[in-house]
Amino acid sequence: MFRRLKLLPCSSICKNYSTKVEIDASLKENFESKVFKPRKHPGTTRVKIAAIPLDIQKAAKIILEDNGAKAMYQEAIKLNNYVRSRLLPPEEGDINKRAAKIHNSVSKQYFSKVNKELTPDEYENANKVIQTKVFNILKKKVYSWGNISFDLATSLQYLMVRAAPEYAILVRILDEIRKTLPDYKPRSFFDFGSGVGTGTWAVNTFWQGDIFEYFCVDTSTHMNDLARLILCNGKDNVEMPLKGFFQRQFLPASTDIKYNIVLSSFSLFELPSMKSRLETIQKLWNKTEDFLIIVEHGSNTGFQIVNEAREFVLNLPEGKNNGYVFSPCPNDNVCPRYMEHETPCNFLMKYESLPFPSKSEIYAEVFSYVILRKGTRPKNDPQWPRIVRAPIVRSGHTICKLCTAQGELKEIIFSKSKHDQTTYRCARSSNWGDLLPIK
Template structure:
């Protein structure tokens, strides 16, 4: 038996004896009365596959057909690939440090090959040669960051490439609040980097009829025009269905007006530095009444941005503005996945493509996110561990990788012989991104 287990699995096997894991006693009665079933336990994510609402799909088709958007299909694919492979802009200090190291290496290598004293003219030419070589090496080794100029064609390409996956991810993340707080009904919504309007579509799906005021910010006027057009069913002569719907190109500095739900999804890569990102997080947190949601691509760079926001908000000491992590983390400790710096903490959401111009297909989108809530963590928060990788389901046992309320990553082997039936079946039924209702 031991030879079949990997080292990490073997460690987890022994850990099972030291760590008692069982269904949360507060909900055990629910399982015994069959109000809950392991296959649909209260920690499971309800949204499995997302499809853009039919009314929005019709509006998208009208807009794309009106603009003969089939010509943008190839460019939209290139744009999607570029967005998914983006890195953060290099900081000034990073470039200076890298330049100094390269210069030292190149000059040392160059002068080590010379066996003579150089004249002043030769020194001048040598310095020019070394500087040129350093510059060429830097060009290959320093990421050439630039924010994207969203003109009308680029906005349409973005709509084709990103509307479906972004809406799916937003629906999945917002449903986290809906699942855990079914009676919560936000009245106002603020969307930073609103793009084609996927945030507005998602909040209206999750809280249909509850949102009264919408405030969206996007630096591209073309994006704002497109987002409004899609809400008006793709037609210029149709009245906006939401009375209190406001659009701006820049983030208002004032924090006098606060919003129940504040969102920034796939937007921070457009900011030129860490300083500007942190300043923006501060402004968004100041505008937050209940929840601040940050979502980025599920890459190392995207995860870094999300963790920046998480750490920044958790460092706030002002009693009026303190907050805690509502999801996905069951703790407010330093992220153990970030400390490892090997793989990002990310999750997978499945979605149906637009089907433009061909058939609808099923794809998956990797994303990283954090939901931060104003106030102190409630004393009755169960802080169930989060399943942070796809469970390995085997005959007679299931291996779950969990992030715990102690701020640790644990790998637990749930077997029929070592766990009660309810705990075992809940673990076996859980998916990547679910909470496991155990203590």
Template sequence: MFRKIKFSQLSIYTNYSTRVEIDSSLREGFNRQEYKPRKHPGRSQVKVAIIPPDIQKAIKLILQDSGAKSYQQESVKLNNYIHSRLLPPEDDDIRRKASKIHETVSKRVLSKMDKELTQEEVETCNKKIDTTVFNVLKKNVYRWGNISYDKATSLQYLMARAPPEYAALVRILDEIKRRLPDYTPRSFFDFGSGVGTGTWAVNTYWKNDIFDYFTVDTSTHMNDLARLILCQGRDNVVMPFKSYHQRQFLPASVDLKYNIVLSAFSLFEMPSMQSRLETIQKLWNKTEDFLIIVEHGSNAGFRVVNEAREFILNGCKEKGYAFAPCPNNNVCPRYLELETPCNFLIKYETLGFPSKVEIMANLFSYIILRKGDRPSDDPQWPRIKMLTYSNKNSAADLGDKCLLGDLDSGVTIDRDNRYQANMSRKQLKKKGGDHNHHAGQMDR
């Protein structure tokens, strides 16, 4: 059942100034010279993501056989369009906007009338007002529409979106693998599976552990393409996974649960907030361990991720907690106070088809939600969001830190402390910008 999020129930903490402290166990490791600033438990191992060679080989074979060289320009246009998309306007918002426009237009039209109107003139005047309101509204309301993925569009999507999406997913799954090295998922559910990047990503870490794959995508062309890629790009090759299921729609049953449930770059196809949250509820019901929501690193993309996060943590009966990237379950202070997205940058290698291979970068937003209660020993390291360098002679650098639902803009990184100084100087080289680091758990 759809539940309305009650934002009044969310806890918001006030700002206070503090100093960043490295986790004590990490500090001891540095003292024993077990870690270096560029290599420690909080640092992601994914620097430049590259699609596995066997998958790349299959993709290039499919693209060559399909004559996809001619799709190069169209794939760029599709990618640009996807990045620029906004969420569909809500009916209530449209009605409010229409009401305001109607009031303005009515006043303007009626102010020109210098006599009492007949019934017929009133009807004519109202029609004129309604027509004007409709035309103004049409220009001021975002024209949302879901994308229809036919065969050509699916190939264009493969060319443009497969590398950055795979890159984001391996970076996110690295978070689970690094923090829970002994975790072995046995099943995987992918909503809005597209060309299969989710399957490639989980197989990067748990290929020998997962025995059940269930993917959902409304496009039969996407499903065919995903299956063909796993079969080396050839129709006569047997599917390498014994339990690999594809469907066009979410199964109605909630009895069967999956260790990892993923929705990556899919929720923009939902026509409203209610449909998005109803989908999130269904995915949460199918989750055994982890639910992962991923979208583009834009304002609209992060809004969707944050919407799902708040709904699960505050509107669902089954308990869960934010596993990553947040160090807590409280409302996101960055979005609440600054209205800016919490996003991450990942570098990736392009397919090299039809042009040469390039290293590019992509911004994404995500949340990993885990079923159950947060463990008492869960590391609650604060996350440094922005770093602003002071002059070389200054004793400290300043940054914004996300901790316990607060965006603290008075964080001091002491240069006299050699551990923290090494972290800040060697890893946070660029001035300003969104670095997404943790104190004691950097590059998280």
């Protein structure tokens, strides 16, 4: 189903390079005239740490206190740990293959101990014993997946521990659009798996007043009620302050109406199979006018889901609403991280926790994401390489692991002796997730 481009040998995918590189020529004059400084070059991530807006914090605290949520805090911690460690639901074909393999092994072991010819009744009983053993082994070895039932208590727990990191991550991701396209003004927003409303809070951080329609889809009525109550400052019977705000429990069947920004954040884990995930991605892409954003936790499994969506959209037949990767990838090739099968392509975001039940603290969350944009990649896109791991800073040199426009992972050593001062200082002051403006 997914394309496979020419694979590069491991030695060319990830290798130390003392390659001579330099700052993008179009930026040299700006660096020389001090318009840009190396520590704040155009590729740096502007959002270093984020906190939920104060009015949202206040509304959330009112709701949590009114519902006695302080007593649920330990359960909320367990929920957070579970969300971070989830695996994909096993596919039916994989379960059948594993069951057949276990059955074959158990049968051989069982019948090797039988030294006589069995009667039909004995043979039938033996098969029952074998089936029971196979079932018990399978139950232990196959991941027990289930979607989360978001009743009121679970929704409140989710608000306590997941709203802050998810909001911070979305602000970081949306700033990629804002930074690259400062004049872009979306008019509509579609949020699949909208939960407590973090997507709406995040887009309003940048474009409140520009967006005239918010369409939020979540199967949980409790989540929908909670999201609406938060926007109404935690008070019942208050008029919704956002005009054009709609909530539904299911994806609308019609593809006639499109939205400038379509978001699926931390939601695809709730779908029971790859087939259902890809069908959902197709529906979301059909509803996309400009940008489709997919976000999941930065685990191997979360990255697998994001990459699955990326490959699916990039593999659509020509003429079927084609698009390209706007961020984080500087290319549309097969992800070199996926090819390695070792570590996920993820990034780190710091955030202030919700000040409930105690004061807020600074934490960090890893995440994987992709922003897909409708249309073809602009010819003037610089396609600067992305730093995909924390740079190693040493005396006299800095090592950066980069994902390049050619779809390769390169580890480049920037040193004072082999690179000009601006290039060296830009590399030295860059962080995990930044673009490095070099050629």
